Amino acid sequence: MTVTTNISLLAVFPDLEPAADAIDRLRTLGVPDDQMNVISGTPVTEAMLGRPRQWTNVPRLALGGALAGMIIGLFLAFATPSLYPIQVGRQGIISGPPTVVVVFEMTMLGLLLSTFLGVFLDSYFPSYRPMHYVPEISDGKFAVFFSCPQEDSEKITKAMTALGAEKVEAAEAQPL
Amino acid sequence: MASTATHHDHEQDHIAHLREKHLMLDPLPRGRMNEMVMESMHDTSWKFWVVFGILSVIVAVFLFGAWGYMIANGLGVAGVNRPSYWGIFLVNTVFWIGISHAGTFISAILRVFKAEFRRPFTRAAELMTTFGLVQAGFSIFMHMGRVWLSYWLMPIPNQRGLWPNFHSPLSWDLLAITTYLLSSTMYLFLPLIPDLAMARDRTPDGTWQKTFYRVLALGFRGTEGEWTHLRHAMNIFAFAIIPVMFSVHTIVSWDCAAATRPGWNSTIFGPYFVVGALHSGMGAVAMVLAVVQSRMKHMKYFIRGEHFDALGMLMLLVSMTWAYFFFNDYMVQWYGGDKWTQQLLHFHEAGPLGWMWFAMLIFNVAIPWATLWNKKWRSNPWLLFGVGLLINFGMWFERYIIIPISLTINRMPFTWRMYTPGVEIYLGIGTVAFFILLYMGASRLIPLIPVWEVQEGQMAHSLKKYGRETVVTISELE
Numbered sequence: 001m002t003v004t005t006n007i008s009l010l011a012v013f014p015d016l017e018p019a020a021d022a023i024d025r026l027r028t029l030g031v032p033d034d035q036m037n038v039i040s041g042t043p044v045t046e047a048m049l050g051r052p053r054q055w056t057n058v059p060r061l062a063l064g065g066a067l068a069g070m071i072i073g074l075f076l077a078f079a080t081p082s083l084y085p086i087q088v089g090r091q092g093i094i095s096g097p098p099t100v101v102v103v104f105e106m107t108m109l110g111l112l113l114s115t116f117l118g119v120f121l122d123s124y125f126p127s128y129r130p131m132h133y134v135p136e137i138s139d140g141k142f143a144v145f146f147s148c149p150q151e152d153s154e155k156i157t158k159a160m161t162a163l164g165a166e167k168v169e170a171a172e173a174q175p176l
Numbered sequence: 177m178a179s180t181a182t183h184h185d186h187e188q189d190h191i192a193h194l195r196e197k198h199l200m201l202d203p204l205p206r207g208r209m210n211e212m213v214m215e216s217m218h219d220t221s222w223k224f225w226v227v228f229g230i231l232s233v234i235v236a237v238f239l240f241g242a243w244g245y246m247i248a249n250g251l252g253v254a255g256v257n258r259p260s261y262w263g264i265f266l267v268n269t270v271f272w273i274g275i276s277h278a279g280t281f282i283s284a285i286l287r288v289f290k291a292e293f294r295r296p297f298t299r300a301a302e303l304m305t306t307f308g309l310v311q312a313g314f315s316i317f318m319h320m321g322r323v324w325l326s327y328w329l330m331p332i333p334n335q336r337g338l339w340p341n342f343h344s345p346l347s348w349d350l351l352a353i354t355t356y357l358l359s360s361t362m363y364l365f366l367p368l369i370p371d372l373a374m375a376r377d378r379t380p381d382g383t384w385q386k387t388f389y390r391v392l393a394l395g396f397r398g399t400e401g402e403w404t405h406l407r408h409a410m411n412i413f414a415f416a417i418i419p420v421m422f423s424v425h426t427i428v429s430w431d432c433a434a435a436t437r438p439g440w441n442s443t444i445f446g447p448y449f450v451v452g453a454l455h456s457g458m459g460a461v462a463m464v465l466a467v468v469q470s471r472m473k474h475m476k477y478f479i480r481g482e483h484f485d486a487l488g489m490l491m492l493l494v495s496m497t498w499a500y501f502f503f504n505d506y507m508v509q510w511y512g513g514d515k516w517t518q519q520l521l522h523f524h525e526a527g528p529l530g531w532m533w534f535a536m537l538i539f540n541v542a543i544p545w546a547t548l549w550n551k552k553w554r555s556n557p558w559l560l561f562g563v564g565l566l567i568n569f570g571m572w573f574e575r576y577i578i579i580p581i582s583l584t585i586n587r588m589p590f591t592w593r594m595y596t597p598g599v600e601i602y603l604g605i606g607t608v609a610f611f612i613l614l615y616m617g618a619s620r621l622i623p624l625i626p627v628w629e630v631q632e633g634q635m636a637h638s639l640k641k642y643g644r645e646t647v648v649t650i651s652e653l654e
Contacts, residue, residue, distance in 0.1 A: 037399050037400060037401075038399070038400050039397050039398050039399050039400075040398050040403070041206060041370070041374070041398055041628060041631075042206075042628050042631050042632050042635065043403040043406070043407055043628070043632060044403070045653070046400070046404075048653075049400070051400065054400050054401055054404035056401075056404050056405050056408050058405050058408040058409050058412070059408060059412065062409075062412050076331055076342070077342060080331060080339065081339075081342060083339075084339035086339060086341050088341065088343065091343060095343065098342040098343050098347075098348065099342075101342075101348045101351065101352070101423075101427065102342055102348070102351060104419075104423060105348075105351040105352055105355045105420075105423065106351070106355075108355055108359070108416060108419065108420050108423075109354075109355040109358065109359070111412070111416055112355075112358070112359045112362060112363075112412075112413060112416055112417065112420070113358065113362070115362075115409050115412045115413060115416075116362040116365075116366065116409065118405070118409060119366065119405045119406060119409045120394075122401065122405040123394075123396075123401065123402045123405050123406075124395075125394040125395060125396070126391075126394040126395055127394070127395035128390070128391075128395055129395070131395065131397060132397075133397045135377035135378075137377075137397070137398055138206075138210065138370075138373055138374040138377045138378075138398070139205075139206050139207035139210055139377075140205060140206025140207060140631065176373075176376065176390060176393070176395055176397070
């Protein structure tokens with residue numbers, strides 16, 4: 001029985017088009033989608049790259065945060081005035097307009113705060129560990145990062161170069 | 177043959193003109209744009225530091241010094257007294273919250289409506305939101321007098337068993353302004369992450385700036401997942417922050433409108449205040465852009481006549497909307513015929529500060545209408561700067577008329593007394609200086625141009641021939 005060892009490679013392309021072609025080529029060379037990632041300095045959609053849809057929890061977390069905010073708002077608007085009643089003239093302890101304001105503001109705060117934290121959770125931010133990256137990416141290059149069997153690396157490197165890769169190198173984690 | 181050649185020359189001239197006019201049609205390599213933005217942050221003349229130093233002194237003396245003096249000697253050194261308990265402190269609070277509305281308007285509403293001209297100056301506007309809200313917070317803390325007891329506003333049980341009364345619009349203010357400050361800061365930060373990563377990649381190792389960018393970039397690389405999460409979050413923010421923005425100034429307006437005072441008890445105050453906020457905010461954005469374009473290196477590439485033109489059109493539209501709300505509010509109050517309201521309206525126009533009422537209308541309506549209809553004029557940065565400055569004076573006057581001047585006239589004539597500001601004048605100047613100081617500081621540390629958003633826009637724009645004419649087309653990339 002032979003043991004296949006995988007190697008991680010980073011192919012840097014000058015443009016989106018060759019990067020998308022490289023992804024197609026990698027698939028035909030047997031690299032599955034879950035072993036690839038595209039790193040870019042501008043947002044490109046999955047459709048542009050011909051990649052499967054990316055999963056994100058941000059909308060669900062946002063909804064959860066909105067719900068939590070609403071519950072806190074309802075607690076502030078209904079429970080706390082009952083716990084600490086302030087009788088002003090003949091005004092009711094709990095009334096409509098303040099309740100609407102308090103619940104609205106807390107719901108929106110919950111929604112936006114959890115959206116923000118959702119990006120941190122889903123992206124594993126902050127992360128200061130060494131990572132696979134090349135600084136040229138923020139200058140507009142597209143890097144295709146993938147893992148493949150060691151024995152295929154030469155063949156794949158040639159294929160990437162033929163598609164216009166400026167460099168194909170073993171991906172080494174480096175401090176950002 | 178000659179005719180074809182002439183047509184070709186015209187065509188080339190037309191294309192060159194389009195590229196010169198529109199940033200989105202004039203792309204540069206991303207590396208070059210990054211370099212330009214980094215240079216704009218680093219190339220600082222001695223004049224910048226002179227202005228920075230002077231502003232620091234003004235902030236130290238006028239803001240913190242005068243505030244310390246007021247804390248030591250009590251609120252009596254300010255001019256607030258019966259019947260004008262709300263003076264310049266609250267005028268400035270409303271004014272700064274108004275300034276803060278421009279950031280959200282430009283960044284969120286124009287993003288939702290996919291207005292492409294917004295791209296290079298969203299961050300410049302968003303920074304105004306955050307820094308404007310800081311000044312609004314300072315102003316309201318000054319108004320409290322015993323600022324060290326400000327935690328009594330928070331809904332936490334304290335040693336006196338006090339609890340904020342949620343029936344009071346002032347409690348709503350706390351919730352709304354806190355929500356808006358937190359939301360707008362997060363909304364500023366999210367699209368900044370990729371630009372901070374760019375700055376990190378371009379900053380030499382071993383410098384404090386490298387550590388600064390490295391920490392704030394959070395380890396962003398630009399993977400598919402990171403962009404997806406960011407894109408979803410920014411979409412949610414763009415939609416959700418708009419009602420928050422509207423709620424803030426509406427709630428601020430209710431501080432006045434919920435009281436049954438002459439001149440205040442108006443059902444139209446909510447939208448009137450929101451539009452007023454946009455009016456001063458847009459004017460302030462125009463002023464900031466004119467300064468940034470002329471004083472920061474390479475900014476003439478990113479900020480062009482087309483941006484001032486678009487901003488000028490928006491300012492004109494907002495000015496017309498403000499005039500409509502002003503007239504609507506005035507008309508109903510005047511026609512209502514209430515004795516005290518009639519007295520107040522007369523006092524606005526013919527009282528000792530009547531000049532302010534007329535200046536408000538001239539600065540907010542007459543001057544914008546007289547100048548901004550002309551495309552050539554409104555594309556001129558310094559003309560727009562001037563109009564923006566006058567609008568801000570006009571809007572400050574409007575708040576002064578609504579708050580201390582309107583408080584002078586009430587239903588008890590024996591209490592009528594003119595408001596004479598004291599230390600709050602210096603504190604107000606201090607907040608203006610602090611706002612500019614924060615902005616200048618940020619312009620040295622934070623990429624003012626969202627380079628990735630500009631590049632994204634440039635990728636989406638192209639030229640296409642329809643018959644004989646070359647026109648601009650935009651693809652839906654997001």
